[in-house]
Structures are given as structure tokens and as C-alpha cells.
Amino acid sequence: MARVAVIGAGVIGVSSAYLLARAGHDVTLIDAASEPGMGASAGNAAQLSWAYGDAMASPALLKHLPAIAMGRDPAFRIRWQLDRDFLCWGLKFLANTPFSSWWNNTQEILRLAEQSRHELVILLKETDIEFDYRVAGKLHLYADRQSFAAADSSVARKNALGFEQRLLTRVEAEDVEPALAAYQGEIAGAVYTPSDALGDAAGFCRQLTAWMIERRQVSVLFGRKVSTFVQTGSVLTGLRFEDRDELRVDAAIVAAGPEVRSFISDLPEARDIRPIRGYSLTVRRTGLAPSISLTDVKRKLAFAAIGDRFRVAGLADIERPGAGFDAGRFETLRLAASAVLPDLFERSDELMRWSGERPMTPTSMPIIAASRRIKGLYINAGHGMLGWTLALGSARRVVDFFQ
Ligand SMILES: Cc1cc2nc3c(=O)[nH]c(=O)nc-3n(C[C@H](O)[C@H](O)[C@H](O)COP(=O)(O)OP(=O)(O)OC[C@H]3O[C@@H](n4cnc5c(N)ncnc54)[C@H](O)[C@@H]3O)c2cc1C
Incomplete structure (x- = not known):
């Protein structure tokens, strides 16, 4: 049994802590925030996209790139940065856009999603x-x-890989989801995936953490920021917090989402992870809300009915890390959602305005690996657009390092 620290209590860290504790390890879950699920996991689109998995770098995106670069697609924004990491990331992203790379990456993601579904x-x-x-x-x-x-x-x-997906006309789609009759956007057709699920990622983080604490499966340290690692030679022996306190451990999993970049000097693997900011708006769910999850492919909007709430999430802004909430960009999202579902987004009570950074790799596959520099240090980060979907499968792969 190893003493393992998990740094970060988003969906990735909480899932890792859960499976490590189940495997018999002595786990301490740490987060700089005062409670779990406050980072990129807090306001995401809630979709558990078992059968989607499409890598972001694709031939279709490459074709669309000139329009994005010229600011002609409101769903995207690129703030060009003259730094080496940004340029390397961009080049690696471009190298992954040919069909063969896209399809290889997508199949990898689908395998990890399948592992997640099994663990769930x-x-x-x-x-x-x-x-x-x-x-x-x-x-x-x-x-x-x-x-x-x-x-x-x-x-x-996808069908050939065993996923059930069907092409539907608008009329057939309205049979599946009658609330679509009120959808103001153009619908030439739809792809229906009956097996995809949804759930509140932040609720999952809070509930699962409370469940583990109650059963004494993990210790938690919230409101504590890890600043560096303690080593003897090249072997990890502990963590140091911002206040200089230390915690002795045999191993540590860095699941710090987009903030994993603050550990680049010890964990160069994190260089391949850049933030892509997105936004969401949550309103009170009314009888007019579609109950099925929706993705509007043209507008890049994802909709989900989560308990008594209804959420839209979207936008993909490549900008400098930690740029923060931009009221103008949030307005872009709100207007796009109101244009297609006005009854919900113009007339329902607003519950939450949110933005968060997706920790994105050029391949869209997360980095789940042992550090090249420090023995006993691991990274589980870079889950991009699909971290909620891939969380438990990624945690399973982390546990496998300890066998
Ligand atoms: C708009 C939007 C919509 C999305 N929709 C979906 C979706 O529908 N389905 C899906 O599967 N995915 C979706 N995602 C992606 C998903 O939300 C992310 O991939 C996932 O939340 C990443 O989880 P994480 O645990 O790695 O990061 P986070 O949730 O950000 O957690 C990292 C945690 O680490 C902590 N931390 C960082 N540094 C330190 C430190 N030094 N010391 C201590 N703690 C630290 C932070 O406080 C934070 O709590 C969406 C993302 C966005 C932005």
C-alpha cells in the first residue's frame, strides 16, 4: 500500500482518488479551492459522450481554420501568442489534422471512453x-x-466499432425529442446516439468526495495549494505547499487540469497542455426544455437538462492561460443560445454564468504517464473537451501504474 497524494479535485483527481483508494492505497486528495469540482469541471456541458470522442484536430477543422483565424466564426477566438510553447502546440495540433491522425486519435479516445463507461x-x-x-x-x-x-x-x-448511432430527418428527430419543434435553428438532419448519458460533473466531485470521506477512504486537504515536490535524488518523497508545509508521500498524481502547466519544470510532459476557454449559462429548467442532450454542430453549442437546471455551453477561445471571464464572449454565447431556444434563454431564471479552461493537448488524448524526471510522480491531465467523459477510464489507467 502506497501513500499517494492526488493534486486537484476536479473530475480527474476525484476519480483517481476513488479508484486508488479502492485498490487499497492510502490517498490524500488535495485542492487549492475550498471544495471539490470548482475548476474546469464546475460548469461544463455535463455530457457523457461515450460514442462521440472526435479529436478536435481534424480535416474539417483544418478547412475551417482560415475563417477562425480571421475571426469569422463567433464560436472560436484565437489570441496569437509569441511564445515557443504556443507555437509548438499549434504545429503539433496542425500535424494531427490529417484524416489518419484524426481517426487514430478518435479511436484512442473512444477506447478510453469505453473504459470510463465500464468503471461508471x-x-x-x-x-x-x-x-x-x-x-x-x-x-x-x-x-x-x-x-x-x-x-x-x-x-x-462508429457503427462498425459497435456504437449505436442513427441518421434522422428533422421530423424523426422531433419524434425522439418533441421539444425540438420549438428549436429556431436550421436542422437539415440529426445524428441520434441513444446510449450517451449526462450528469453534473461538479455534483459528482462533491458527492463522491463526501462518500469517500464518510467511509474514511481518503484524507482531504482543501484550500491548500501545492507549489513544488520534495525529492531525494530523483525519487519523490513529498510535496511542499505554498505556506512551506510539507506532506510526506510515496507517490503523487498531478490532476491539476489547465493549471498543470505551473509544474512544467518538474513535469515537462505538461508542456503539451494548453487551455481552451469555454463558457456556459445555466437557467431554471422549464417544461419547454429538451430532455435529450443536444449539440448544435454549426453553432458549437451543447445543451443539457441537468436535474431542475438547463445548461448551454460552448465557445473555444485559445488565449493566454488564466485570461479569465470575458463578459463580451459570454454575451456571444448567451445570444447564440437565445437565438435557437428563446423561450428558455430569454425568459427563464438565470442561475449561473460560468467560464472555464479546457486542458487541451494537440491530439485531444490526455497525458496519463509517469514523469520522466521524478520517480513516483505521475500526470493525469489534458482531457480537453471530454474530461468528464474520460475521467474514470483515465483513473483506471493511473491505478494500473501501481500494480
Ligand atoms: C465549456 C466547457 C464545456 C465542457 N463540456 C464537457 C462535456 O460536456 N463533457 C465532457 O466530457 N467534458 C466537457 N468539458 C471538459 C471537462 O470539463 C474538462 O476536461 C475537465 O473538467 C477537466 O477536469 P480536471 O479535473 O482535469 O480539471 P479541473 O476540473 O480544472 O480540476 C483541477 C483542479 O486542480 C486544482 N489545482 C490546480 N493546481 C493546483 C495546485 N497547485 N495545488 C492544489 N490544487 C490545484 C484546481 O483548483 C482544480 O480544482 C467541458 C469543458 C468546458 C470548459
Whole structure:
């Protein structure tokens, strides 16, 4: 049994702590925030996209890149930075856009998602935690015939891998989700994935942490920021906090999401992770809200009914790390959501305005690895657009390092 510290209590850290404790390790879960799930996991789109998994670097995005670079797509914003890491990340991202790289990366992501789904089934049997989880199904909405026609081959590939996905006309999509009749956006067709699920990621972090504390499975240190590692030679022996206090451990998992970059000197693997900022708006759910998850492919908006709340999330802003909430960008999201579902986003009570950074790698695959520099140090970060979906599978791969 090892003494293991998990740094970061977002979906990745909490999932890692849970599976490490279940494997019999003595786990301390640490976060700089006062409670779990306050980082990128706090206001995400809630979708557990088991059958999506599409890597962001793709031939389609490459084609669209000139429009994005010229600021012609409101869903994206690039703030060019003259730093070496930014340029290297950009070049590696471009190198992953050819079809063969995209498809390899996507299949890797789908395998990890499948592992996550498997672990979630076990977790739901073992715990009684409530996080508004349900198998809601998902509809990807395509605005024009051309993009819908392109979805055809993607569905065929996913079907060949054993995922159930179907192409639907607008009328068929409205049979699946009657609330779509009020959707003001163009719908040339939809891809229906019945098995996709959703759940509140922040609720999962809070509930699972409380469940583990109650059963004395983990110790927690919240409101404590880790600043550096303590070593004897190249072997990890502990952590040092900002206040200079130390904690002795045999191993540490860095699950610090986008902030993993603050450990680059000890964990050069983190250089490949850059933040992509997104926004969300949560309103009170009314009877008009679609119950199935929706993704509007053209507008890059994801919608989810989470318990008594309804959320839209979107935008992908590549900018300097820690840039913060931009009221203008939030307004872009609010207007786009109001244009397609005005009854919900113009007339429902607003509950939360949020923005967070997706920790993104050029391949869209997370980095789950042992540090090249310090023995006993591991990284579990860089889950990008799909961290909630990939959390438990990634945690399983971390536990495998200790066997
Ligand atoms: C708009 C948006 C929509 C999204 N929608 C979805 C979706 O529908 N489905 C999906 O699967 N994924 C989605 N994602 C992606 C997903 O939310 C992220 O990939 C995931 O939350 C990353 O989790 P994490 O635990 O790595 O990071 P975080 O949740 O950010 O957790 C990292 C934690 O580490 C702590 N920390 C950092 N540094 C230190 C330190 N030095 N000491 C102590 N603690 C530290 C932070 O306080 C934080 O709590 C979305 C993301 C965004 C932004």
C-alpha cells in the first residue's frame, strides 16, 4: 500500500482518488479551492459522450481554420501568442489534422471512453451518490445538407466499432425529442446516439468526495495549494505547499487540469497542455426544455437538462492561460443560445454564468504517464473537451501504474 497524494479535485483527481483508494492505497486528495469540482469541471456541458470522442484536430477543422483565424466564426477566438510553447502546440495540433491522425486519435479516445463507461457502471452499483445522472441520449443537429451528408461516413465508422448511432430527418428527430419543434435553428438532419448519458460533473466531485470521506477512504486537504515536490535524488518523497508545509508521500498524481502547466519544470510532459476557454449559462429548467442532450454542430453549442437546471455551453477561445471571464464572449454565447431556444434563454431564471479552461493537448488524448524526471510522480491531465467523459477510464489507467 502506497501513500499517494492526488493534486486537484476536479473530475480527474476525484476519480483517481476513488479508484486508488479502492485498490487499497492510502490517498490524500488535495485542492487549492475550498471544495471539490470548482475548476474546469464546475460548469461544463455535463455530457457523457461515450460514442462521440472526435479529436478536435481534424480535416474539417483544418478547412475551417482560415475563417477562425480571421475571426469569422463567433464560436472560436484565437489570441496569437509569441511564445515557443504556443507555437509548438499549434504545429503539433496542425500535424494531427490529417484524416489518419484524426481517426487514430478518435479511436484512442473512444477506447478510453469505453473504459470510463465500464468503471461508471461499477461506481453506480457501489455508491449511492446523486449527481443527476441519466442515460438521456444525444442528438447532434446539422444545419445544412452538406455537413449532414458528411456525418454519414462518421456514423458508418462508429457503427462498425459497435456504437449505436442513427441518421434522422428533422421530423424523426422531433419524434425522439418533441421539444425540438420549438428549436429556431436550421436542422437539415440529426445524428441520434441513444446510449450517451449526462450528469453534473461538479455534483459528482462533491458527492463522491463526501462518500469517500464518510467511509474514511481518503484524507482531504482543501484550500491548500501545492507549489513544488520534495525529492531525494530523483525519487519523490513529498510535496511542499505554498505556506512551506510539507506532506510526506510515496507517490503523487498531478490532476491539476489547465493549471498543470505551473509544474512544467518538474513535469515537462505538461508542456503539451494548453487551455481552451469555454463558457456556459445555466437557467431554471422549464417544461419547454429538451430532455435529450443536444449539440448544435454549426453553432458549437451543447445543451443539457441537468436535474431542475438547463445548461448551454460552448465557445473555444485559445488565449493566454488564466485570461479569465470575458463578459463580451459570454454575451456571444448567451445570444447564440437565445437565438435557437428563446423561450428558455430569454425568459427563464438565470442561475449561473460560468467560464472555464479546457486542458487541451494537440491530439485531444490526455497525458496519463509517469514523469520522466521524478520517480513516483505521475500526470493525469489534458482531457480537453471530454474530461468528464474520460475521467474514470483515465483513473483506471493511473491505478494500473501501481500494480
Ligand atoms: C465549456 C466547457 C464545456 C465542457 N463540456 C464537457 C462535456 O460536456 N463533457 C465532457 O466530457 N467534458 C466537457 N468539458 C471538459 C471537462 O470539463 C474538462 O476536461 C475537465 O473538467 C477537466 O477536469 P480536471 O479535473 O482535469 O480539471 P479541473 O476540473 O480544472 O480540476 C483541477 C483542479 O486542480 C486544482 N489545482 C490546480 N493546481 C493546483 C495546485 N497547485 N495545488 C492544489 N490544487 C490545484 C484546481 O483548483 C482544480 O480544482 C467541458 C469543458 C468546458 C470548459
